[in-house]
Amino acid sequence: GQSLEQPSEVTAVEGAIVQINCTYQTSGFYGLSWYQQHDGGAPTFLSYNALDGLEETGRFSSFLSRSDSYGYLLLQELQMKDSASYFCAVRDNNAGNMLTFGGGTRLMVKP
Amino acid sequence: DADVTQTPRNRITKTGKRIMLECSQTKGHDRMYWYRQDPGLGLRLIYYSFDVKDINKGEISDGYSVSRQAQAKFSLSLESAIPNQTALYFCATSEDLAVEQFFGPGTRLTVL
Numbered sequence: 108g109q110s111l112e113q114p115s116e117v118t119a120v121e122g123a124i125v126q127i128n129c130t131y132q133t134s135g136f137y138g139l140s141w142y143q144q145h146d147g148g149a150p151t152f153l154s155y156n157a158l159d160g161l162e163e164t165g166r167f168s169s170f171l172s173r174s175d176s177y178g179y180l181l182l183q184e185l186q187m188k189d190s191a192s193y194f195c196a197v198r199d200n201n202a203g204n205m206l207t208f209g210g211g212t213r214l215m216v217k218p
Numbered sequence: 219d220a221d222v223t224q225t226p227r228n229r230i231t232k233t234g235k236r237i238m239l240e241c242s243q244t245k246g247h248d249r250m251y252w253y254r255q256d257p258g259l260g261l262r263l264i265y266y267s268f269d270v271k272d273i274n275k276g277e278i279s280d281g282y283s284v285s286r287q288a289q290a291k292f293s294l295s296l297e298s299a300i301p302n303q304t305a306l307y308f309c310a311t312s313e314d315l316a317v318e319q320f321f322g323p324g325t326r327l328t329v330l
Contacts, residue, residue: 115258140317149308149321150261194260198317203274206319208260 109133109197111209118215119185127180127193127212135201139171139178144211145191153180153193182214190216221245222322224309230328237296239325241309248314250292252276252284255306255324264307267292268314299329 111131119125129139138157142150156162156171156178168181182189192213196206222243231237241250248269253261263276265284273284281303285293296303309322 111260138317149323150319151321152318155317196260203266204315205263205266205276206261207277208262210258210260 109199109202109207111195111197111207113193113195113209113212115210116213116215118217120217121185121187123185124181124183125185125214127182127195127214129178129180129195129209131176131178131195131197131209133176133197133199133201133207135199136173136176137198137200137204139169140196140198140206141167141169141180142194142196142208143191144194150194185216187216187218190214222309222311222320224307224322224325226325227323228326230330231299232330233300235299235329237299237327239294239307239309239327241292241294241322243290243309243311243320243322245311245320246289247311247320248289249312250286251310251312251319252282252292252294253308253310254278255308261308264294296327296329299327301329303327304329 113129140155141153144150154169161170166183171178192211194211196208225240251266252264255261267286283295307325310319312319
């Protein structure tokens with residue numbers, strides 16, 4: 108099976124940088140995705156890493172180390188609107204390329 | 219206009235009742251998914267469908283069934299609802315082999 112671990116809560120101040128870590132265990136790792144979900148809203152796709160390294164999309168970056176079964180989401184220049192839950196999700200080719208989600212990290216951005 | 223819609227958005231029902239949650243999409247995607255979200259557990263896959271003739275069980279299919287009536291429609295049924303099926307249910311779609319999944323707004327189901 109698959110399992111993912113990420114912190115349940117992170118707090119940071121506006122303008123700061125925050126890193127949300129994700130470690131995973133899976134038998135057929137294919138890639139790691141990140142989704143954002145605001146309270147009362149639907150998850151929305153942020154990024155995907157299949158290869159080691161850093162992917163940058165504006166203020167958000169995502170990193171993957173396949174050898175360490177580890178990834179992180181980096182949010183820079185935090186804004187109040189970044190307060191949300193962030194989920195990592197593993198794409199597993201031994202599970203029909205389906206996504207298995209972590210429990211989510213609730214990010215609270217304070218003024 | 220929303221690309222992935224779910225009805226109803228909220229539903230309260232009683233133990234033992236049959237419930238159907240509906241999902242429609244205008245994205246033209248072949249792949250559709252049903253997830254359940256509980257606090258602290260992320261999203262868990264209930265069923266998925268790669269096309270109209272293809273239905274597959276996910277991680278937590280017990281107590282649920284689905285129907286793919288058309289490319290655009292994927293329904294989730296609870297044959298006899300129980301209180302521990304109280305949760306937020308999301309439908310999602312994706313293109314074949316695509317990384318990104320597109321989620322509907324969710325249905326909040328409460329079973330009393």
